[in-house]
Amino acid sequence: MTETITTDTDETTDTDRTTEAGQTTVAGETDERTRDSWTDYEFEGDAKLAADDLDVHYGSDHALKGISMEIPEESVTALIGPSGCGKSTFLRCLNRMNDRIRAASVDGSVTIDGEEIYQDGVNLVELRKRVGMVFQAPNPFPKSIRDNVAYGPRKHGDIETGVLSRLTGRDDRAKEDEIVERSLRRAALWDEVNDRLDDNAIGLSGGQQQRLCIARCLATDPEVILMDEPASALDPIATSKIEDLIDDLAEDYTVVVVTHNMQQAARISDQTAVFLTGGELVEYGQTDQVFENPESQRVEDYITGKFG
Numbered sequence: 001m002t003e004t005i006t007t008d009t010d011e012t013t014d015t016d017r018t019t020e021a022g023q024t025t026v027a028g029e030t031d032e033r034t035r036d037s038w039t040d041y042e043f044e045g046d047a048k049l050a051a052d053d054l055d056v057h058y059g060s061d062h063a064l065k066g067i068s069m070e071i072p073e074e075s076v077t078a079l080i081g082p083s084g085c086g087k088s089t090f091l092r093c094l095n096r097m098n099d100r101i102r103a104a105s106v107d108g109s110v111t112i113d114g115e116e117i118y119q120d121g122v123n124l125v126e127l128r129k130r131v132g133m134v135f136q137a138p139n140p141f142p143k144s145i146r147d148n149v150a151y152g153p154r155k156h157g158d159i160e161t162g163v164l165s166r167l168t169g170r171d172d173r174a175k176e177d178e179i180v181e182r183s184l185r186r187a188a189l190w191d192e193v194n195d196r197l198d199d200n201a202i203g204l205s206g207g208q209q210q211r212l213c214i215a216r217c218l219a220t221d222p223e224v225i226l227m228d229e230p231a232s233a234l235d236p237i238a239t240s241k242i243e244d245l246i247d248d249l250a251e252d253y254t255v256v257v258v259t260h261n262m263q264q265a266a267r268i269s270d271q272t273a274v275f276l277t278g279g280e281l282v283e284y285g286q287t288d289q290v291f292e293n294p295e296s297q298r299v300e301d302y303i304t305g306k307f308g
């Protein structure tokens, strides 16, 4: 059941605060107002993703506690918080990447366009095609730039370019060229690499490698892009290009990005979710609101650098 907390009003005194659920906290004991759910964050448009009462354990370690929130489509949502608070764990719940971690168990619900992803019969390959992921360290395959971008569509059977397909007349070379160019353009890399598509991707700079990984993700036509600290291994110029790109991608995709960098979250996101130690979602709302006028004292302390 959702517990809604009254916002500060003239009736709220320093000595006690009464929640609508009737609980009273006394100043001095705790100055923290917590919520069970942040699904009352109001935004324009539809929710693309929704988590409801999501818990994750790694063995006996309770890494995420009862997370409920909705993520609007075609926008950037930043997940921030100190190390170990569960940001990456939450991100991985959104395309069931935690299924690959033996110790992880997930309870609760995540929906995409209202469809439950934690139910029997969900095709994980299809899910991860819809919900793509970009990692912290650029991880291109030691293959050509073209092969990197075409990897997903080839693997999913969207394009056929092997010897057999040539022999049987099903060769999709032109389609592959089109996907490679479109994805590299969308990732703002085409102009830098179009004359060397057959060069090994390992020869690219770190920033170019990360944009290549974004192009690889875009090539399978995802609806959601999850990014786990996508610029933390990059220099300021490369970081700035990734930030511009994220801003641009949010016109067509739902982007969820984990970052340690609060200035970055403030620059690039429409809404920000703050996780704090213990795996709780302590605040979620419009980015300006969270940074300029957080509801929670702990979040204010974190944002102003008092801890974390």
Ligand SMILES: Nc1ncnc2c1ncn2[C@@H]1O[C@H](COP(=O)(O)OP(=O)(O)OP(=O)(O)O)[C@@H](O)[C@H]1O
Residues within 6 Å of the ligand: 058, 061, 063, 081, 082, 083, 084, 085, 086, 087, 088, 089, 090, 101, 103, 260
């Ligand atoms: N594969 C795993 N096996 C066991 N425990 C894990 C695993 N991954 C994460 N954890 C634990 O779950 C908790 C949350 O970790 P998580 O990586 O999600 O936090 P985070 O906020 O993303 O941290 P960071 O900012 O340092 O990347 C931590 O206590 C961590 O040790």
